Amino acid sequence: xxxxxxxxxxxxxxxxxxxxxxxxxxxxxxxxxxxxxxxxxxxxxxxxxxxxxxxxxxxxxxxxxxxxxxxxxxxxxxxxxxxxxxxxxxxxxxxxxxxxxxxxxxxxxxxxxxxxxxxxxxxxxxxxxxxxxxxxxxxxxxxxxxxxxxxxxxxxxxxxxxxxxxxxxxxxxxxxxxxxxxxxxxxxxxxxxxxxxxxxxxxxxxxxxxxxxxxxxxxxxxxxxxxxxxxxxxxxxxxxxxxxxxxxxxxxxxxxxxxxxxxxxxxxxxxxxxxxxxxxxxxxxxxxxxxxxxxxxxxxxxxxxxxxxxxxxxxxxxxxxxxxxxxxxxxxxxxxxxxxxxxxxxxxxxxxxxxxxxxxxxxxxxxxxxxxxx
Amino acid sequence: xxxxxxxxxxxxxxxxxxxxxxxxxxxxxxxxxxxxxxxxxxxxxxxxxxxxxxxxxxxxxxxxxxxxxxxxxxxxxxxxxxxxxxxxxxxxxxxxxxxxxxxxxxxxxxxxxxxxxxxxxxxxxxxxxxxxxxxxxxxxxxxxxxxxxxxxxxxxxxxxxxxxxxxxxxxxxxxxxxxxxxxxxxxxxxxxxxxxxxxxxxxxxxxxxxxxxxxxxxxxxxxxxxxxxxxxxxxxxxxxxxxxxxxxxxxxxxxxxxxxxxxxxxxxxxxxxxxxxxxxxxxxxxxxxxxxxxxxxxxxxxxxxxxxxxxxxxxxxx
Numbered sequence: 001x002x003x004x005x006x007x008x009x010x011x012x013x014x015x016x017x018x019x020x021x022x023x024x025x026x027x028x029x030x031x032x033x034x035x036x037x038x039x040x041x042x043x044x045x046x047x048x049x050x051x052x053x054x055x056x057x058x059x060x061x062x063x064x065x066x067x068x069x070x071x072x073x074x075x076x077x078x079x080x081x082x083x084x085x086x087x088x089x090x091x092x093x094x095x096x097x098x099x100x101x102x103x104x105x106x107x108x109x110x111x112x113x114x115x116x117x118x119x120x121x122x123x124x125x126x127x128x129x130x131x132x133x134x135x136x137x138x139x140x141x142x143x144x145x146x147x148x149x150x151x152x153x154x155x156x157x158x159x160x161x162x163x164x165x166x167x168x169x170x171x172x173x174x175x176x177x178x179x180x181x182x183x184x185x186x187x188x189x190x191x192x193x194x195x196x197x198x199x200x201x202x203x204x205x206x207x208x209x210x211x212x213x214x215x216x217x218x219x220x221x222x223x224x225x226x227x228x229x230x231x232x233x234x235x236x237x238x239x240x241x242x243x244x245x246x247x248x249x250x251x252x253x254x255x256x257x258x259x260x261x262x263x264x265x266x267x268x269x270x271x272x273x274x275x276x277x278x279x280x281x282x283x284x285x286x287x288x289x290x291x292x293x294x295x296x297x298x299x300x301x302x303x304x305x306x307x308x309x310x311x312x313x314x315x316x317x318x319x320x321x322x323x324x325x326x327x328x329x330x331x332x333x334x335x336x337x338x339x340x341x342x343x344x345x346x347x348x349x350x351x352x353x354x355x356x357x358x359x360x361x362x363x364x365x366x367x368x369x370x371x372x373x374x
Numbered sequence: 375x376x377x378x379x380x381x382x383x384x385x386x387x388x389x390x391x392x393x394x395x396x397x398x399x400x401x402x403x404x405x406x407x408x409x410x411x412x413x414x415x416x417x418x419x420x421x422x423x424x425x426x427x428x429x430x431x432x433x434x435x436x437x438x439x440x441x442x443x444x445x446x447x448x449x450x451x452x453x454x455x456x457x458x459x460x461x462x463x464x465x466x467x468x469x470x471x472x473x474x475x476x477x478x479x480x481x482x483x484x485x486x487x488x489x490x491x492x493x494x495x496x497x498x499x500x501x502x503x504x505x506x507x508x509x510x511x512x513x514x515x516x517x518x519x520x521x522x523x524x525x526x527x528x529x530x531x532x533x534x535x536x537x538x539x540x541x542x543x544x545x546x547x548x549x550x551x552x553x554x555x556x557x558x559x560x561x562x563x564x565x566x567x568x569x570x571x572x573x574x575x576x577x578x579x580x581x582x583x584x585x586x587x588x589x590x591x592x593x594x595x596x597x598x599x600x601x602x603x604x605x606x607x608x609x610x611x612x613x614x615x616x617x618x619x620x621x622x623x624x625x626x627x628x629x630x631x632x633x634x635x636x637x638x639x640x641x642x643x644x645x646x647x648x649x650x651x652x653x654x655x656x657x658x659x660x661x662x663x664x665x666x667x668x669x670x671x672x673x674x675x676x677x678x679x680x681x682x683x684x685x686x687x688x689x690x691x692x
Contacts, residue, residue: 047449051609056534057491061609098535109504135496135532144499170530174499205527206498213515 024048025065027075034082038062042086042099058098059105066109080112088118092127101133104145116149124158140171143178151182163193169203173210180214187214188226198239204246211251215266224269228303248273257282264289264297268304275308283308376678378407381420385433388423392434399437405447410610412448417673418602421616424680427467427601436463436603452607459536463603465640469622470598480541480589480597480639483565486512486582489653496530509582517655525587526649533643538604541597542569543623546636547586562659568633570613570626573664583658590650597641600624604640611666615673618680625676631668 025037025048041049041058049061062083069075087103090096107115122128123146128138143162146155159175172194180187198204215223227234227247234240256270257278271278271286278286286305290298382403390399406412422428439454440447455463471477484492487502490512494500503509517523533539554564562584565571599622605614617625617635625635 045444045446045449047446047452047608047610049609050611051606056536056606056608105502108501134491134535135530136499140499141495144501148501170496170498177498200529202527202529206529209515209527210498212518213511216511216514 025068027069027072029075029078031078031082031085034079035085038082038086038103042102057102057105059102059109062102062106063109066106076110077112080107080110081114083107083110084112084115084118087115092122092131094131097131097133097138100128100131100138101136101141104138104141108145108148111148116146119146120155123155137168137171140174144174147178147181151178156182156186160190163190169194169197169206172197173206176207176210177213180218184214184218184222185226188222191226192234192237195234195240195243196238198242198246204242205250207243208246208250215263219263220265220269221263224265224272224300227269228272228307244273258285264293268297268301272304272307275304278308376674376681378413378416380681381413381416381677382407384420384423385416388430389419389433389437392431393438395438398440398442399434401442402437402440402447402450405445409446409448411607411612411670412446414612414615414670414673415448415451415602415607417670417677418605418614418616421618421673421677421680422467422601422603424677425469425617425619427469427599427616427619428603432462432466432603448607448610455603455607456535464537464642465596465598465600466603467598467601469619470596471622471639473594473596474592476591478543478545479591480593480641481544481547482539482541482587482589483547483569483656484585484587486585486655489585492533493525493528493531493647496532497528513655521655523653524649525647525651525653529646531643531645531647536606537643539641539643540569540600540638541589541641542626542636542638544588550636560657560660562656563662564633565656566659567629567662568626568636569638570629572611572613572629573661581658581660584656586654586656588652588654590648593641593644595642595644597639598622600638600640613669615669615676617676627669627672629665630663631665631672632663 029037037048041061046058046061049058050064051058051061066076066079069079083103083106087100087107090099090103092100104119107119119142123139123143126139128142131138134141143159151159156179159178163172163175176187176190176194179190194207198207211223234243237243252266252270252273254270254274254277257267257274259267259270261267267289271282274282286301286308290301293301385403386400390396390403393399403416406416409415419433423430423433436451436454436458439457440450441453442450444450444453486509490500490502494512494516495502500512503512550564550568551561553559554561557564565584599617599619600614601624602614602616606612613627613629615625615627617623621637623637623639626638627635
């Protein structure tokens with residue numbers, strides 16, 4: 001009996017013909033052949049993917065095959081259509097979590113046009129909300145992929161609704177990223193919700209990373225304006241001091257004042273944040289930022305100057321305090337001394353023309369009447 | 375000299391005989407050599423049992439789950455192993471270092487897109503970069519202008535479906551650094567060869583740069599000499615080889631077959647890293663040669679060193 005069993009078992013090995021398996025991936029595949037190939041790799045035999053020795057994830061094998069098709073846009077398009085069709089047919093069950101993850105990764109790499117409505121539909125349906133894979137919730141992962149295309153008002157509304165209830169912090173961060181993709185100002189409006197949940201140090205760092213990503217793509221202009229215009233209201237938001245500390249010590253530390261950057265708003269925002277502790281050389285540098293700037297930037301620079309004046313006023317009022325030294329301009333301006341007398345600014349021995357012009361403009365500007373030059 | 379018949383005979387005696395369904399085991403074993411890289415798997419199993427890294431029972435349990443409908447025995451083994459993701463099968467070697475042991479500092483070498491997948495995606499749903507400008511954005515966002523990134527900010531991480539992390543000791547890393555400098559080669563190119571990464575091809579039609587994660591002296595999980603249970607057997611063309619019990623370290627087989635082996639261990643996932651774990655950018659590897667034949671030769675050479683001569687003779691006379 002045992003012998004019979006052995007023979008039977010042995011016969012089974014290598015005797016399960018599967019015509020689909022014989023077809024190696026080829027640029028000539030039509031959509032149906034790609035569908036077959038993807039389904040075999042996902043559900044039957046991942047070895048057809050030829051994963052590398054250190055690549056254990058299925059989608060990496062798919063990506064490798066895709067790379068081999070990179071010179072053949074038609075083949076890539078057919079592959080993308082096939083992946084979309086398989087994605088459409090996969091049921092949102094835990095059993096298929098890996099398949100869904102893999103297909104979403106393929107869609108991330110290819111962003112096939114026909115996948116867009118489907119991914120968005122799954123997101124709006126919250127079809128994957130109970131599925132986890134790769135330490136991620138697959139609804140959130142699908143939402144991240146949906147943001148690869150445009151974040152239109154419909155998706156933005158979904159993101160806002162998604163955020164109405166309690167969520168993991170990483171979902172807040174993802175939402176911030178996606179809203180920024182639509183319009184950075186939407187992301188900044190959303191920021192108080194994120195700030196209010198800044199409890200652990202890790203979260204502060206995570207928000208820092210995300211804001212860094214936003215400013216790399218959109219410069220600091222929006223963040224600066226939002227912060228300047230909302231600072232009073234922000235004081236009311238829970239954990240605001242953590243946020244402010246993050247801005248001042250991590251995102252725009254003092255070194256950012258003199259940073260070599262193509263984004264003038266990065267330095268301007270840094271000056272705004274550090275306005276109450278500027279040394280004379282830094283004040284000088286701030287004035288010098290006017291050169292060649294647009295009228296809009298100039299206006300904003302004036303607002304920072306004004307902010308700096310307000311910040312330094314109490315220090316400067318006491319001529320014996322170290323704050324007085326902060327307002328004593330250094331050698332580049334030939335020992336010019338700027339003093340504050342009852343809210344006004346006095347300037348002695350002005351030798352640098354640009355500085356004089358700046359102060360004159362300040363004096364002429366009604367908004368800056370507290371300034372006066374002697 | 376060892377032959378496949380020695381190996382298969384040993385596996386029959388030590389593993390199949392312990393199975394409840396021996397016919398299944400025999401059928402699997404009979405198909406193993408026909409599978410590409412199946413012979414390498416068989417030799418590695420024999421080394422693991424001989425060196426007492428693993429009890430034969432663990433392989434008997436795996437083989438008890440192989441699906442004989444899968445025509446390729448190596449793939450059937452990989453499939454069966456996939457169903458057995460629990461503590462007994464996660465870095466299971468008896469040659470291990472317990473958590474908290476203050477000893478060798480480890481280094482994990484991975485690619486930039488792996489770093490995103492394992493740390494950044496679980497923490498904030500960061501998507502893997504798919505084009506050069508996205509790689510650049512990710513690098514700027516996380517590494518800023520620096521070459522290093524502390525990993526404490528990533529409060530969740532993933533270690534792959536099988537939750538297994540491969541590491542090498544810092545001394546070996548430094549040895550490879552010295553070798554690269556001496557041979558005027560780029561360190562990343564030397565690393566992917568020495569560690570058996572195979573070809574450096576990556577996503578987005580470009581080769582992502584390599585990153586080394588430097589570990590603190592103590593880690594909160596155990597680490598162990600790698601075994602065949604830790605390796606990935608789904609696909610052919612791997613470079614994993616088991617190693618005898620010498621110092622509780624495994625040994626890599628270089629992709630080109632030309633570099634000397636490097637010590638390696640595996641450990642299960644660490645739930646939460648601290649800032650003591652630091653990722654360092656290493657640069658992009660260039661193409662290097664791969665010798666697909668050399669691992670099997672080396673596998674037999676490794677088995678030869680631990681194979682009792684008496685058993686070898688006995689097999690031969692049979």
